[in-house]
Amino acid sequence: MSTTDRETRIADAVLVLAHRPMDFDPLELLHDLTGQVVALLPVRCAGVTLLDRNTREPVHVTASDEVCLALERGQSALGEGPCLDSARARRPLPVLSLTEPPGSLRWPRFAPYARRAGITAVAAVSLCLPQMYLGAMNLMMTRPADVSARDLRLARFLADAAAVALAHQQQLADKDTVLAQLQRALDSRLVIEQAKGVLAARLQLSMDEAFERLRAHARSRQQKLTELSARIARGDVPTELLDPTR
The missing domain is CATH 3.30.450.40 (GAF domain)
Incomplete structure (x- = not known):
């Protein structure tokens, strides 16, 4: 087969x-x-x-x-x-x-x-x-x-x-830990939306493009997406994200 x-x-x-x-x-x-x-x-x-x-x-x-x-x-x-x-x-x-x-x-x-x-x-x-x-x-x-x-x-x-x-x-046993993980996901979604908005405005990108840029940067540097997003939402945008050639 x-x-x-x-x-x-x-x-x-x-x-x-x-x-x-x-x-x-x-x-x-x-x-x-x-x-x-x-x-x-x-x-x-x-x-x-x-x-x-x-x-x-x-x-x-x-x-x-x-x-x-x-x-x-x-x-x-x-x-x-x-x-x-x-x-x-x-x-x-x-x-x-x-x-x-x-x-x-x-x-x-x-x-x-x-x-x-x-x-x-x-x-x-x-x-x-x-x-x-x-x-x-x-x-x-x-x-x-x-x-x-x-x-x-x-x-x-x-x-x-x-x-x-x-x-x-x-x-598959600790229900409270799994629920806590999911609650973190619920809490994190807002800061990721904020970071997408910051990148979209700064780089003149669509929201989809901003998110892909955000994910690619986090993965290439082995960072958590939520942590990178929180940094950007505070106004601290990594220079490499603004200029991918660097």
Whole structure:
């Protein structure tokens, strides 16, 4: 039996998600998860919503790009949408159309908002450990017919790989430590947004380009993304980031 290129890419993705250094940044792991899903599945973008440790309400954490991030924020503002439903119900969602007649739409305010961004269908897979629900990964599509049940199983498999990385040090046993990791991710997302805004303004970049510049700089210097972002948000922008040739 021969191994296809896609199968090799899937195996590489699992390794990237599951094998992390001891002090990895949980927010960067979750962003890597959305990136791998978009690279391997016929979806437009993907995002992660976690349950806040204190309120147990769903909060958007990260997304593969600014389109998905805007859709995540839109759901929070509108108070409805697939990400919120999946996280609150603690269960996955199958592929659901956003193009049904207005009277039959599940999310009458979110659906037209998403369609204006080119999204015609959504789905969600759970992010969880045995006996511990963490949140949901949300999939946004422009061509829902291209997304099969096998694709959704792969998305769930990749989400499981990321969840294993979150709990690996505790051997899937220490619930409080895993929840603390996720709370750090929730807290960190705001400072990363601030750093993206600073770079976008200083370098005349899009927010997606600013984030990629930020990640590349952190990785090339083996820095945590959150720590670098906090430095930039304080106004201390590394010279090398402003001038990549240096």
